[in-house]
Amino acid sequence: xxxxxxIEETDISxxxxxxxxxxxxxxxxxxxxxxxxxxxxxxxxxxxPITTKNEVVLVKQYKxxxxxxxxxxxxxxxQKNKSIEESALAELxxxxxxxxxxxxxxxxxxxxxxxxxxxxxxYGFLATQLEFNSRQNLEVTExxxxxxxxxxxxxxxxxxxxxxxxxxxxxxxxxxxxxPDIFK
Numbered sequence: 001x002x003x004x005x006x007i008e009e010t011d012i013s014x015x016x017x018x019x020x021x022x023x024x025x026x027x028x029x030x031x032x033x034x035x036x037x038x039x040x041x042x043x044x045x046x047x048x049p050i051t052t053k054n055e056v057v058l059v060k061q062y063k064x065x066x067x068x069x070x071x072x073x074x075x076x077x078x079q080k081n082k083s084i085e086e087s088a089l090a091e092l093x094x095x096x097x098x099x100x101x102x103x104x105x106x107x108x109x110x111x112x113x114x115x116x117x118x119x120x121x122x123y124g125f126l127a128t129q130l131e132f133n134s135r136q137n138l139e140v141t142e143x144x145x146x147x148x149x150x151x152x153x154x155x156x157x158x159x160x161x162x163x164x165x166x167x168x169x170x171x172x173x174x175x176x177x178x179x180p181d182i183f184k
Contacts, residue, residue: 002028041120045088046075046167048175049098050128055148059095062143071147072168075122084123095144099134100127108178111170124171151183
């Protein structure tokens with residue numbers, strides 16, 4: 001299997017919120033497609049935070065793309081001059097008021113959200129033994145409610161459709177497979 005060859009790339013988006021690029025590509029079979037569009041978003045750092053009381057900390061907030069309020073794990077785009085791990089920690093603190101360090105992050109893996117049309121990859125981490133030891137510092141577009149559930153309850157929330165955000169579902173379930181004892 002071969003990758004597509006990018007012949008030409010044009011930035012056609014005036015938006016910092018959702019950059020769009022037009023690609024002219026050559027497929028392995030030689031066919032040329034001159035109007036393949038992708039969004040070139042930064043990667044995301046996401047944390048599955050578990051407190052000392054064995055509670056998963058979730059965030060509930062409005063997402064304009066689907067025009068609905070969703071429950072998900074704390075996450076955010078990789079920040080300038082920060083590693084994906086440092087960005088995940090910064091978002092955890094900003095969205096939940098929980099501060100921890102790099103040594104407390106356990107890498108769970110990568111999740112490709114929409115690999116056909118987006119460059120975005122979510123990097124997931126588990127962090128345990130956490131305390132609410134800081135304060136939320138929300139962005140202008142954020143209005144976040146904190147929700148705490150047991151690890152088992154978070155899996156049930158996925159099962160019954162309360163948690164529908166793809167990378168949140170994937171990170172919780174991948175962690176469940178890697179560390180099943182946490183979810184008992």
